[in-house]
């Protein structure tokens with residue numbers, strides 16, 4: 338709500354209205370006065386009578402009795418006030434805006450005093466009459482100020498969480514979130530702990546008191562409570578160390594939360610020296626027992642410098658060389674920062690807390706280090722279509738149907754899946770490259786007009802062509818995208834030369850999917866072509882399999898990757 342003051346009503350008896358009018362101001366002249374052109378400058382001069390009569394001061398060129406096209410109309414109007422009711426003010430009536438005719442005074446509510454359709458409140462605000470001198474504005478959402486001319490800065494309340502950048506807009510704001518966060522306010526953490534093997538090393542040295550030792554164990558328990566424990570998720574091992582390292586339990590000892598938590602409760606305090614090197618060595622043994630291809634972490638909790646400092650650094654290096662991530666957590670004032678840095682995989686994997694009670698404060702930081710950010714990824718897909726006489730007509734049409742179906746389930750676009758089609762018989766040719774189509778519909782139209790060649794296939798030539806020309810920058814293939822070849826053929830006439838080229842493609846990281854149609858498909862060859870057995874599809878009437886089985890390819894071509 339805003340309260341304003343009407344200046345005009347201040348003046349006791351007269352209100353001067355001076356209009357230095359310009360034509361573009363949409364002021365209409367009384368009927369019969371046909372003055373055209375722009376009116377911009379102020380002139381003093383002799384006015385021809387009829388100009389004067391019209392209330393116009395005009396300048397005429399030399400002796401021509403004609404109004405110049407550039408004129409200034411100056412109106413000096415005198416308001417003869419009339420008494421108005423309490424809540425209204427005296428103003429000019431609309432009709433009498435035109436001087437020098439006499440004009441009438443009218444009483445109007447203050448909100449209407451600027452004339453019809455002229456609001457006192459900006460940006461769509463509504464005006465409320467208070468009395469003859471005051472009014473207020475109700476602003477639409479997003480605006481504030483006496484007359485609603487101030488855009489509210491919605492960013493002022495810092496709505497973006499997790500270091501998101503805020504951008505103000507009308508009655509709204511937009512947060513630009515750091516990589517791992519999402520959502521209107523960057524409140525969604527896309528970061529999840531993926532499958533991992535995690536070994537905790539717990540300092541049981543003499544410098545620890547039993548109570549502090551228990552606080553380290555609580556820290557591990559808090560961690561365990563936030564993740565899923567299991568053979569396919571997170572596996573945890575705990576090693577305590579003083580003179581010796583004791584593997585309290587290894588990665589596979591426990592397969593659910595509750596038994597891990599119970600096992601941690603059973604760990605005893607065994608005071609001694611600080612042989613961190615021995616603990617790191619034991620961690621390596623424990624990790625080597627796991628054959629899972631997952632991320633591996635060692636989290637070292639210590640409150641002082643180790644007794645075997647050279648061996649500690651050496652053992653840490655062995656772990657790091659093996660691809661293990663080491664997080665070093667130093668507790669209290671006795672820690673040797675340099676040693677923690679030497680142990681940890683990276684400087685930002687070193688955490689220090691002032692005492693054991695502060696351990697819980699770094700729980701989320703540790704959690705976010707162990708987490709993985711998942712992103713949607715897309716692929717560049719090359720359809721490799723056997724259009725030779727090696728496939729018969731029904732097989733060829735089956736292949737076209739599969740392409741239609743596959744294309745319909747993919748999200749095709751410049752920043753989505755890109756698709757190119759290479760057709761071959763004796764000679765290969767690019768029917769369209771990765772840049773040509775940005776929608777499934779457009780692309781699907783092209784399949785219906787494809788035809789076969791009455792010529793044998795040269796598979797080696799086709800595959801070599803794909804190897805050299807299939808995924809080039811010029812064809813619109815993108816760096817860093819998954820590159821997939823969908824090979825539609827029956828495999829019958831493929832020779833060993835062609836197999837070699839297939840290997841070249843696979844070695845380059847291309848993923849090969851093989852799709853065969855009908856009864857003459859050579860299953861062994863197509864299985865051999867495909868990158869994995871489940872990437873071979875056999876379709877056709879007698880197989881009782883239709884194109885819907887290809888839906889499983891969507892997950893291969895539009896997938897999630899998780900990494901940090």
Ligand SMILES: *[C@@H]1O[C@H](CO)[C@@H](O)[C@H](O)[C@H]1NC(C)=O
Nearest residue numbers: 363364365431452453454455
């Ligand atoms: C005021 O608004 C009304 C309705 O929108 C319109 O018909 C009328 O022409 C406007 N008057 C002026 C002077 O703009």
Ligand SMILES: *[C@@H]1O[C@H](CO)[C@@H](O)[C@H](O)[C@H]1NC(C)=O
Nearest residue numbers: 340423467468469470471472
């Ligand atoms: C008009 O309203 C304002 C605000 O409510 C008040 O301060 C002022 O005294 C009033 N004036 C008259 C003339 O009533």
Ligand SMILES: *[C@@H]1O[C@H](CO)[C@@H](O)[C@H](O)[C@H]1NC(C)=O
Nearest residue numbers: 504505506507509510511512
């Ligand atoms: C804010 O984000 C929305 C949705 O992404 C978008 O439509 C809008 O244009 C953005 N506004 C600004 C000011 O960036």
Ligand SMILES: *[C@@H]1O[C@H](CO)[C@@H](O)[C@H](O)[C@H]1NC(C)=O
Nearest residue numbers: 562563564565566593594595
């Ligand atoms: C493990 O702990 C998490 C978090 O408390 C919980 O959501 C999950 O259900 C637990 N799983 C089992 C098997 O107890």
Ligand SMILES: *[C@@H]1O[C@H](CO)[C@@H](O)[C@H](O)[C@H]1NC(C)=O
Nearest residue numbers: 614615616618619645648652
């Ligand atoms: C380092 O520690 C490991 C494990 O305790 C031990 O086997 C090894 O002998 C130590 N090496 C040196 C040089 O002390």
Ligand SMILES: *[C@@H]1O[C@H](CO)[C@@H](O)[C@H](O)[C@H]1NC(C)=O
Nearest residue numbers: 763794795796797798799801
């Ligand atoms: C197939 O193409 C290769 C070149 O890639 C060529 O050396 C070979 O002779 C061709 N085979 C036939 C049967 O034409």
Ligand SMILES: *[C@@H]1O[C@H](CO)[C@@H](O)[C@H](O)[C@H]1NC(C)=O
Nearest residue numbers: 808809810811814815816817
């Ligand atoms: C393709 O383009 C990328 C960058 O756009 C460039 O780094 C790369 O060298 C190019 N590759 C070829 C073969 O031109």
Ligand SMILES: *[C@@H]1O[C@H](CO)[C@@H](O)[C@H](O)[C@H]1NC(C)=O
Nearest residue numbers: 729730731732854855856857
């Ligand atoms: C084409 O192959 C299908 C089975 O895949 C077979 O039924 C049909 O007879 C073949 N047609 C010709 C003309 O060879």
Ligand SMILES: *[C@@H]1O[C@H](CO)[C@@H](O)[C@H](O)[C@H]1NC(C)=O
Nearest residue numbers: 833836837839840861862865
């Ligand atoms: C399978 O492929 C390998 C090379 O990738 C080749 O040596 C082998 O001969 C192929 N087997 C068949 C049955 O085609």
